[in-house]
Amino acid sequence: MGELQGGKPILEAWNNKKEEEEEEAQAQLEIWKYIFGYVELAVIKCAIELGIADAIESHGSPMTLSEISSTLGSDPSLLNRILRFLINRKIFKVDKNSDSTTTYANTPLSRRFLKNGQQSMAALLLLESSPVMLAPWHSLSARVSANGGLNFPFEKAHGEDVWAYAAENPGHSNLINEAMACSAKLVVPAIVEGCGDEVFEGVQTLVDVGGGTGTALRALVKACPWIRGINFDLAHVIAVAPKIEGVENVAGDMFLGVPKADAAFLMWVLHDWGDEECIQILKKCKEAIPKENGKVIIVEAVIEEGAIKQGNLKDVGLMLDMVMMAHTSFGKERTLKEWEYVIKMAGFTSYTVKNIDAVQSVLLAYP
Numbered sequence: 001m002g003e004l005q006g007g008k009p010i011l012e013a014w015n016n017k018k019e020e021e022e023e024e025a026q027a028q029l030e031i032w033k034y035i036f037g038y039v040e041l042a043v044i045k046c047a048i049e050l051g052i053a054d055a056i057e058s059h060g061s062p063m064t065l066s067e068i069s070s071t072l073g074s075d076p077s078l079l080n081r082i083l084r085f086l087i088n089r090k091i092f093k094v095d096k097n098s099d100s101t102t103t104y105a106n107t108p109l110s111r112r113f114l115k116n117g118q119q120s121m122a123a124l125l126l127l128e129s130s131p132v133m134l135a136p137w138h139s140l141s142a143r144v145s146a147n148g149g150l151n152f153p154f155e156k157a158h159g160e161d162v163w164a165y166a167a168e169n170p171g172h173s174n175l176i177n178e179a180m181a182c183s184a185k186l187v188v189p190a191i192v193e194g195c196g197d198e199v200f201e202g203v204q205t206l207v208d209v210g211g212g213t214g215t216a217l218r219a220l221v222k223a224c225p226w227i228r229g230i231n232f233d234l235a236h237v238i239a240v241a242p243k244i245e246g247v248e249n250v251a252g253d254m255f256l257g258v259p260k261a262d263a264a265f266l267m268w269v270l271h272d273w274g275d276e277e278c279i280q281i282l283k284k285c286k287e288a289i290p291k292e293n294g295k296v297i298i299v300e301a302v303i304e305e306g307a308i309k310q311g312n313l314k315d316v317g318l319m320l321d322m323v324m325m326a327h328t329s330f331g332k333e334r335t336l337k338e339w340e341y342v343i344k345m346a347g348f349t350s351y352t353v354k355n356i357d358a359v360q361s362v363l364l365a366y367p
Contacts, residue, residue, distance in 0.1 A: 043085055044113065045129045048122045050074060052083070052092070053110045057117075062095055062103035086110075120182055127179035128323070132158065132165070132172050136326045143325060152329045162327055167236050177237065181215035183268065187299060187358050188219040194356035199297055199364065200224045200263075207232050207261035209254050209285060210269035213241040220265075221246040230259050254281050258288040267299035268360070271320070274330025275342050282346035282365070291367050298343075298363040302353065303335045316359045339363055 047053065055071045056063050065083070069076040083104060086092050091110050095103050112121045127133060136153035143153050154162050166173040191199065200206070200220070207230040208217045217229035221244070229247040231238070238251040250259050255277070258264060264285035270278045285296045301317035317333050324331035334342075336353065343351050343365045354362040 040089070041125075041129050043082060044091070044125060046082060047086060047091075048113050048115070048126060050079075050082075051115065052079075053106055053113045054115055056092075056104065056106050057111070057114055062105040064101055064103055068104060118185060121186070123175070123178035123182040127175045130172070130175060132169075132175075133327065140322075140326050150329075153326045154328070161329055163234075167234070170236075173236060174240070177213045177240070180212045180268065184212075184216035184219065187267065187356075187360060188216050188223070190356045190358040191299065191362060192220070192223045195354040195362055196223065199354070199362060200227065202293065203227055203263045203295075205230065205261040206263050206265055207259045207288060208265045208267075209258055209281070210266060212237060214244050214247055214249065216265070216267055217247045218244050230261055232259055254284060256284070258284045260288050262290065262293075263295045263297055264288055265297045265299070270298060270342070271300050271324055271333055272328050272331040274332075275338075275345075277330065278342040279346045282342065282348070286347055286367055289367065294367055296348070296365040298339075298365060299360045300339070300363065301333045301359055302339060302361045302363075303333050305335060313359055320359070 050072050052068065052072070055068055059067070059071070063071070065076055065080055068074075068083075069079050072079070083092060083094075087094050087104075091107060091113075093105050093107050095105060097103060111117055112119055113125070114120045115122050135157035139151070139153035139156045142151050142156065145151075152161070154165075158165050160168075166176055203224075204226065205228045206217070206220065208214070208220075209232050211217055211231040211233055214229075214231040217231050221227055221229050225246070227246070229244075231241060231244075231247050231249045232252060232254070233241070234253065235251040238249050241249045243249070252259070254269075266281070266285070270281065273281065282296065286294075289296065301314075301320055303317050303321065304314055321333040324333060340351070343363070346365075348365040348367060351363055351365045354364070356362060
């Protein structure tokens with residue numbers, strides 16, 4: 001009874017009850033976000049396909065609903081509802097003019113949905129929201145329930161893995177190439193600004209393993225003109241890769257061999273594969289670089305141990321890990337301990353990690 005007179009147990013119980021009530025109230029709001037989570041993706045995809053941000057940007061100033069509708073040839077009533085939804089999420093902004101007319105303007109976020117902007121991520125969103133990439137998510141629970149079995153969501157949806165599917169379907173392959181190109185436009189400048197001097201110092205030749213259509217190498221060669229680039233990818237990818245000054249396009253299979261160079265560059269490649277495949281790829285890269293001063297430059301997310309706040313850029317790595325589970329057979333995002341394992345098992349003697357202003361980090365592996 002002495003403790004009750006002090007009031008501490010009563011106060012603690014009151015605080016606990018208040019906290020539970022707040023959690024309950026928050027849950028009532030949060031649940032709707034998960035029930036209708038797909039709506040944001042679908043509406044943003046609609047806005048990209050319509051070209052709303054592009055129309056406003058090309059106009060050079062805010063536009064009225066009538067002007068946007070006329071430019072896009074769209075239904076003004078339906079367009080108004082789309083804009084209302086996106087404005088509520090601060091993707092576009094609205095202004096009232098002195099004559100009481102309402103105009104719509106781009107924001108830093110809506111400019112990420114320009115089809116050809118420097119910071120555009122439209123291609124990545126269009127890839128991930130495509131029917132081909134959405135279908136495997138319906139089999140994610142079956143993948144987990146397989147308990148070690150080979151029940152891969154992408155193969156269940158399409159009858160083959162993502163790489164075989166892309167090789168046979170040029171339209172989907174093009175979506176992948178464009179998505180990887182838009183990612184490269186964002187990440188390469190972050191690498192150059194964050195640790196470019198150390199990463200590319202002394203590198204005269206650089207092979208981009210799984211380099212797609214060469215967007216990353218184009219940016220690297222422009223930033224480091226002393227580098228001669230080798231863009232290395234599968235034959236059906238290289239077949240559509242444009243000619244780039246200072247870059248040689250080479251077709252091949254990274255599991256069989258990698259072109260010789262001072263350094264090998266792998267960006268968003270190894271996370272597509274399991275540990276055994278990663279070790280095999282890294283061994284081929286190790287064979288391609290000089291034993292004395294060669295290096296392999298790995299640009300991938302590094303998952304942090306412990307809790308990660310939602311909204312933190314590092315939380316994107318956890319979302320990417322779910323993407324790998326749905327879209328690849330054995331791919332995954334790795335912790336630093338897991339990266340150390342594949343790097344050392346591939347025969348590298350040391351490695352360093354550089355953080356950059358991006359979802360990914362830069363891991364430098366030395367023979």
